[in-house]
Amino acid sequence: MNITKAHINVLKGLADDSRLKIVLALRDKPLNAGEIENIIGKSQSSTSQQLKKMENAKILRSKKKGIMKYFEIRNRQIFALLDSLDGYVSVISPDETEIVGRDEKILVLGLSGSGKTSIIMNLTHINSIISEIKPTQGLKNFEAICKENGISLGNKELSKNYKNIYEYGGSIEDREVILSNPKKYLLNYDKVIFVIDIQNREGPIPYINAMNYLKDIMYALTDSQRLREFIILLHKLDPTLDIHTEFSDKYMNSKLINPIKKAMPPELNYRVYATNLVTNFRKELITRSFIR
Ligand SMILES: Nc1nc2c(ncn2[C@@H]2O[C@H](COP(=O)(O)OP(=O)(O)O)[C@@H](O)[C@H]2O)c(=O)[nH]1
Numbered sequence: 110m111n112i113t114k115a116h117i118n119v120l121k122g123l124a125d126d127s128r129l130k131i132v133l134a135l136r137d138k139p140l141n142a143g144e145i146e147n148i149i150g151k152s153q154s155s156t157s158q159q160l161k162k163m164e165n166a167k168i169l170r171s172k173k174k175g176i177m178k179y180f181e182i183r184n185r186q187i188f189a190l191l192d193s194l195d196g197y198v199s200v201i202s203p204d205e206t207e208i209v210g211r212d213e214k215i216l217v218l219g220l221s222g223s224g225k226t227s228i229i230m231n232l233t234h235i236n237s238i239i240s241e242i243k244p245t246q247g248l249k250n251f252e253a254i255c256k257e258n259g260i261s262l263g264n265k266e267l268s269k270n271y272k273n274i275y276e277y278g279g280s281i282e283d284r285e286v287i288l289s290n291p292k293k294y295l296l297n298y299d300k301v302i303f304v305i306d307i308q309n310r311e312g313p314i315p316y317i318n319a320m321n322y323l324k325d326i327m328y329a330l331t332d333s334q335r336l337r338e339f340i341i342l343l344h345k346l347d348p349t350l351d352i353h354t355e356f357s358d359k360y361m362n363s364k365l366i367n368p369i370k371k372a373m374p375p376e377l378n379y380r381v382y383a384t385n386l387v388t389n390f391r392k393e394l395i396t397r398s399f400i401r
């Protein structure tokens with residue numbers, strides 16, 4: 110590799126949480142400055158400054174449509190670069206889960222008992238007696254979950270992030286609500302995390318309820334591509350499990366990972382991780398979708 114100014118400019122152009130957020134927001138379609146402003150939650154002047162920098166770094170370009178100016182990604186190779194970065198980060202810092210920037214809204218979904226609340230607690234650095242928490246019903250903001258269960262919100266710096274983490278309960282009633290209007294319940298978030306309890310195999314066909322829920326969500330969403338980031342956690346992959354039997358790679362591939370790949374629409378950007386809380390939220394990347 111010959112190191113040129115262009116190499117440095119691209120890296121500098123990306124090295125900021127707002128600018129990274131802008132790149133991800135432009136993945137699906139061009140946006141105008143006002144729309145970008147809303148997404149990154151910054152002022153008009155700060156947004157236009159960032160956009161200028163990114164145009165100069167040749168990451169974005171703008172186009173006039175009538176009186177509106179739209180911004181778009183200059184070359185989609187940038188997503189291959191970001192995906193490599195993401196893979197690299199998940200290898201070198203698998204435990205780094207603290208989210209930079211305060212505006213990203215995250216929704217955690219999955220069947221009841223899959224481990225959603227426990228994962229959120231762990232991501233937000235709250236260790237508590239998790240088994241005492243009653244099943245989450247309906248939509249809960251994490252701050253509300255904490256209040257209800259008398260859990261300390263920790264230091265103020267982190268507590269700002271808690272406000273942006275939401276959990277939707279996994280009961281049949283709750284699932285019906287979500288599926289009745291997925292646009293309303295799912296597209297409002299920057300990141301949707303779907304949790305599958307790999308220890309709960311539910312009857313003759315393994316993982317049938319979790320897979321049906323996942324498929325229903327994907328089916329309900331096919332006419333829209335605005336799910337920005339979708340992450341599936343194959344959760345409770347505890348280190349004590351017998352990896353030679355139902356938890357072997359081969360079994361997990363045929364019963365879970367391949368069915369997931371089949372269920373996902375080809376245009377959706379998603380990643381699948383194996384996780385457990387026994388080793389303090391260890392996550393290991395299993396598969397990711399192709400870059401468009
Ligand atoms: N073995 C194991 N149990 C877990 C793990 N994570 C959560 N649990 C347990 O799973 C149960 C359900 O967790 P909860 O967070 O309430 O699930 P939710 O209904 O999806 O919010 C609790 O008893 C947790 O202690 C894990 O990684 N391994």
Ligand SMILES: [Mg+2]
Nearest residue numbers: 225226244245
């Ligand atoms: Mg819960």
